[in-house]
Amino acid sequence: MKKLLLVCAAGMSTSLLVNKMKDAAEEKGISIEIFALPVSECQSVADQVDVVLLGPQVRYQKPQVESIIAGRVPVEVIDMRAYGTMNGKAVLDRALELL
Structure with missing residues (x-):
């Protein structure tokens, strides 16, 4: 099973996005673990x-996350519009493209 990590500051809004992404994955019949x-x-x-997807509010920490990940997997900042509207389907679709 593929695992998707959302990196955030405190996790309040990101946990809501995780739930919306899980719902979108379920609708598509995709088995994926998503957590923040x-x-x-x-x-x-x-x-x-x-x-690894970063919330827009922590985009400045992308270099730090990239150094931790060391090029092993894709690291990208979540589109601000998709994040702001909590569009779980759009964020999931982008993550699947990165896979």
Whole structure:
């Protein structure tokens, strides 16, 4: 099963997006694990994930996350419009493209 990590600041809005993405995956019949962690904890799962998406509010930490991931998997900032509207389907579709 593929694992998708969303990196956030505190996790409030990102956890809502995770739920919407899980709903979108279920509608598509896709089995994927999606979870969110703050930047400070992404080191603990760096070798277990297939894609890392950063919330727009932590886009400035992309270089730090990329150094933790060390080029092993794609790291991308979530589109601000998709994040702001909590468009789980759009964010999931982009993550699947990155896979």
